[in-house]
Amino acid sequence: MSQLNQLQDLMKTLRLTETANHLPTLIREAEQKDASFTQFLLDVATYEQKRREEKLLEKRFKWATFPFFSTLEEYDLKEQKSLSSKKLNQLKDLTWMEQLYNIIFLGPPGVGKTHLSIGLGIEALNQGYKVIFTTMGDLIHVLKTEEITRKSKTRMKRIREADLVIIDDLMFMAMDKQEANMFFHLINDLYNQTSIILTSNKGPKEWGELLGDQAITTAILDRILHRVEIIHLNEDSWRMKHRKTIFGQQSVSN
Known part of the structure; x- marks a missing residue:
């Protein structure tokens, strides 16, 4: 098993599933911009937080049970x-x-x-x-x-x-x-x-x-x-x- 796969499995164990699935892209982007270790960790944490907020909003929209969508x-x-x-x-x-x-x-x-x-x-x-x-x-x-x-x-x-x-x-x-x-x-x-x-x-x-x-x-x-x-x-x-x-x-x- 590659280090990437090991890291993804570990992240899923830690309930960082969204980031685990997106990890190859995050690593590629970090390599392209020659990011520091600190910047890479910040990008990883920011991505996970953003996806959790998006999923929570999706869940709350479902629970709201609007009969139709109108702004x-x-x-x-x-x-x-x-x-x-x-x-x-x-x-x-x-x-x-x-x-x-x-x-x-x-x-x-x-x-x-x-x-x-x-x-x-x-x-x-x-x-x-x-x-x-x-x-x-x-x-x-x-x-x-x-x-x-x-x-x-x-x-x-x-x-x-x-x-x-x-x-x-x-x-x-x-x-x-x-x-x-x-x-x-x-x-x-x-x-x-x-x-x-x-x-x-x-x-x-x-x-x-x-x-x-x-x-x-x-x-x-x-x-x-x-x-x-x-x-x-x-x-x-x-x-x-x-x-x-x-x-x-x-x-x-x-």
Whole structure:
């Protein structure tokens, strides 16, 4: 066995697998630039650190479970005049996360609430935060099966450990008392340690109708609204304005 193979095996034993696989290239580059031993070791250590960071980011993107990939740069402010460029930049700098603020995007379907939420989630991931995206329906399902399945238990552990939890389509369905109670306990767990982004087409005043229990509603609102920025997206549905039709330029209604 050559010295290179021995070194690669040793590095893999030390869990430096990424560098072990790339080692021939690193050695060749060091020889080409006549690098010192110190510079070569620095290049090796830097490569390993960079690949670990990249793999961690890849893993966190997978755990985030975004339904699609959309950045804030892709969001067309011309289509949504109720959100200014200044406000969008303030959201993008994520200072509100450091202050443990929550964000609520309110508005009818199709105005970009989910797009904005995912864009902010991607921005947070790229800045080193742990992010989880879930729909309200999926969240309730995972809460109800947490004690039954390992998958749900792992999912809830990641949600509770996240820096940012995005709950999409909040209050799209009525909850029974057990579901509302589970949701309250989750919000209580996240309170003062995690920022939350909520999207909804119903304002907080209407949440009580769907949660059913006024005491639970009040307790949830107290925690969510303690530090919150509510952003109303009032323009017409982007999806409706830009919908495609099999009838070419004709309106679907004509």
